[in-house]
Amino acid sequence: MNGADARQYELVYVLQPQLDENGLNSVDGRVCDIITAQGGSDIATEVWGKRTLAYPINRFYEGVYILHRFQMPPSGTAEVDRMLRYSEDVLRYLLMRTDN
Amino acid sequence: MSEQTNPTPEMETETAESGAVGEVEVTQSRPAQPPVYVEDVADVNEEDEAYEEELDDEDEEESFRAPDQYVEREGSGRPRRIGSDVRYGEIEYKNISLLSRFLDRRGRILSRRKTRVSAKVQRKIVREIKRARHLALLPYTADQTRIVRKRK
Numbered sequence: 001m002n003g004a005d006a007r008q009y010e011l012v013y014v015l016q017p018q019l020d021e022n023g024l025n026s027v028d029g030r031v032c033d034i035i036t037a038q039g040g041s042d043i044a045t046e047v048w049g050k051r052t053l054a055y056p057i058n059r060f061y062e063g064v065y066i067l068h069r070f071q072m073p074p075s076g077t078a079e080v081d082r083m084l085r086y087s088e089d090v091l092r093y094l095l096m097r098t099d100n
Numbered sequence: 101m102s103e104q105t106n107p108t109p110e111m112e113t114e115t116a117e118s119g120a121v122g123e124v125e126v127t128q129s130r131p132a133q134p135p136v137y138v139e140d141v142a143d144v145n146e147e148d149e150a151y152e153e154e155l156d157d158e159d160e161e162e163s164f165r166a167p168d169q170y171v172e173r174e175g176s177g178r179p180r181r182i183g184s185d186v187r188y189g190e191i192e193y194k195n196i197s198l199l200s201r202f203l204d205r206r207g208r209i210l211s212r213r214k215t216r217v218s219a220k221v222q223r224k225i226v227r228e229i230k231r232a233r234h235l236a237l238l239p240y241t242a243d244q245t246r247i248v249r250k251r252k
Contacts, residue, residue: 012235014235014236026126044217051237053236054236054237054238055236055239055240055241059234063236065235073129089109091236092234094193094231094234094235095205096231
């Protein structure tokens with residue numbers, strides 16, 4: 001059943017601004033690894049870069065926004081969710097289904 | 101400390117200005133600051149006064165105000181249909197410039213009575229504004245310090 005009914009998802013997350021290039025790439029890579037491990041494919045990445053936050057989060061006034069679009073069976077969302085929730089560098093994230 | 105609460109096109113320039121204000125307050129959390137610190141402070145004071153004046157101006161106007169280019173006026177001069185040119189597919193949490201038209205100065209979502217859009221469109225707008233707020237793309241409220249200063 002997995003793979004057969006993969007769905008289209010869109011994921012945005014906000015990373016804390018003090019991460020350097022390596023830090024960004026490592027978080028980014030971890031997210032992509034988990035998506036692939038959960039049977040996801042066609043990962044497209046858009047980096048919005050550093051933006052001023054509309055309100056401070058954890059005393060940060062800026063955040064680095066990254067967006068991924070991918071296909072994944074719905075069973076994988078829990079794992080992606082968990083990873084983002086527990087990483088300290090992720091200030092906010094939003095995982096949405098975009099195919100309906 | 102962001103000033104993105106105004107749903108106006110000046111938003112961009114305003115944010116740029118307030119960048120200086122934010123910088124000074126942020127200094128504790130960001131150790132690496134350029135040594136132009138003293139100059140910055142002077143600038144901020146000037147800008148603060150500018151804000152005060154701006155706030156006074158705003159007080160005289162009615163609470164609801166949309167940017168002119170988005171408002172079609174009838175004979176009576178009453179603003180109507182901010183969202184008349186909105187396409188359903190364009191309403192997205194990423195489209196901040198569009199969504200911020202549906203916020204008032206304090207960051208509150210405008211009622212259907214004011215926006216005059218269909219129920220379907222209004223629902224979508226509200227949903228997407230809330231998503232954008234979660235991601236800190238839009239404010240939940242106007243900056244508290246500004247409101248406090250205004251009451252003084």
